[in-house]
Amino acid sequence: MKAPVLITEIQRFSVNDGPGFRTNVYLKGCPLRCAWCHNPETISPRAELFWKKRLCTQCGACMDACPQDAINPPIPPEIARQEDSTYHKIIREKCNGCMECVKVCSYDALQVTGRAMSIEEILDEVERDRPFYDNSGGGLTLSGGEPTAHPEFACSLLDGARARGLHTCIDTNGYCEFEVLREMSRAADVVLFDLKHLDSRRHREETGVENKRILENLTNLSRIHHDIWIRIPVVPGFNEDLEFHRDAAAFISSLGGSIRRVDLLPYHNWCQDKYGWLGIDWVYREIEALDPSILEIHADFYREKGLRVTIGGSGFEETGTALRL
Numbered sequence: 001m002k003a004p005v006l007i008t009e010i011q012r013f014s015v016n017d018g019p020g021f022r023t024n025v026y027l028k029g030c031p032l033r034c035a036w037c038h039n040p041e042t043i044s045p046r047a048e049l050f051w052k053k054r055l056c057t058q059c060g061a062c063m064d065a066c067p068q069d070a071i072n073p074p075i076p077p078e079i080a081r082q083e084d085s086t087y088h089k090i091i092r093e094k095c096n097g098c099m100e101c102v103k104v105c106s107y108d109a110l111q112v113t114g115r116a117m118s119i120e121e122i123l124d125e126v127e128r129d130r131p132f133y134d135n136s137g138g139g140l141t142l143s144g145g146e147p148t149a150h151p152e153f154a155c156s157l158l159d160g161a162r163a164r165g166l167h168t169c170i171d172t173n174g175y176c177e178f179e180v181l182r183e184m185s186r187a188a189d190v191v192l193f194d195l196k197h198l199d200s201r202r203h204r205e206e207t208g209v210e211n212k213r214i215l216e217n218l219t220n221l222s223r224i225h226h227d228i229w230i231r232i233p234v235v236p237g238f239n240e241d242l243e244f245h246r247d248a249a250a251f252i253s254s255l256g257g258s259i260r261r262v263d264l265l266p267y268h269n270w271c272q273d274k275y276g277w278l279g280i281d282w283v284y285r286e287i288e289a290l291d292p293s294i295l296e297i298h299a300d301f302y303r304e305k306g307l308r309v310t311i312g313g314s315g316f317e318e319t320g321t322a323l324r325l
């Protein structure tokens with residue numbers, strides 16, 4: 001039997017992920033391994049355990065409940081909670097995901113990330129904010145993880161949203177068969193398309209895959225979809241150099257009028273708690289967030305090409321140049 005598609009979060013009132021107020025639905029599962037990923041709990045398609053050390057009293061109940069011996073014995077809570085503590089509650093290599101431990105934790109220190117929901121359940125929740133969509137031009141944004149990793153589910157969700165009169169966006173890394181993207185974009189009013197690097201070697205080093213398929217898909221998509229927003233996560237030491245942005249502006253501008261805007265998304269490290277909850281040592285942990293004002297210089301490359309550009313993805317910053325449509 002096919003494993004169900006899991007949702008990590010349904011996030012209301014987003015203003016950074018498409019027009020107006022959005023409700024973002026995050027699907028679990030992604031073929032990329034971006035080293036700076038801000039949603040590490042969406043990478044694996046399976047349900048995972050969060051262990052929140054600040055809530056853990058080290059009572060030991062989870063250890064007694066675990067059938068796999070996958071839980072370390074308790075230590076004094078004040079030592080386990082220290083920022084530099086190397087103590088982890090879960091021995092991930094032994095864990096089989098049975099979630100018996102979660103049932104016995106009385107302190108919410110163990111939580112499951114990833115739950116199965118039906119299309120109707122998701123849409124009922126998204127529809128709660130319809131008055132806000134009507135006033136702002138907002139709607140549903142399907143994100144992840146990677147929506148194209150679950151084409152059947154994602155298309156049904158988008159079609160269902162449209163049948164209810166909701167505006168739809170997908171947020172994709174573009175790494176899939178083009179036919180999948182074509183089918184999914186048919187049901188999306190706006191496609192938010194991630195662009196990370198033009199150099200394939202650098203792309204592979206930081207995301208785990210080469211960029212050829214992504215760039216080809218973006219080029220092909222620009223010929224059949226009329227409303228594409230390019231999203232560039234600007235990451236220190238990876239793609240914050242001006243040369244990349246000059247070349248990216250030239251490439252994007254060559255794609256024509258279906259590219260409606262470019263969002264430069266400055267790297268931040270607000271997600272570091274989530275890495276800790278998953279027991280992952282995050283290589284970007286010590287890297288400071290990028291000050292958005294630094295990206296004004298980068299934004300100029302896009303403006304010079306006549307492209308609309310924002311820093312951060314919300315609202316709209318005028319370029320002084322008319323949109324090329």
Ligand code: SF4
Binds near residue numbers: 058
């Ligand atoms: S049951 Fe909960 S509070 Fe007790 S040791 Fe396990 S995680 Fe900590």
Ligand code: SF4
Binds near residue numbers: 101
């Ligand atoms: S999910 Fe199951 S196997 Fe994993 S730590 Fe909890 S009880 Fe043990």
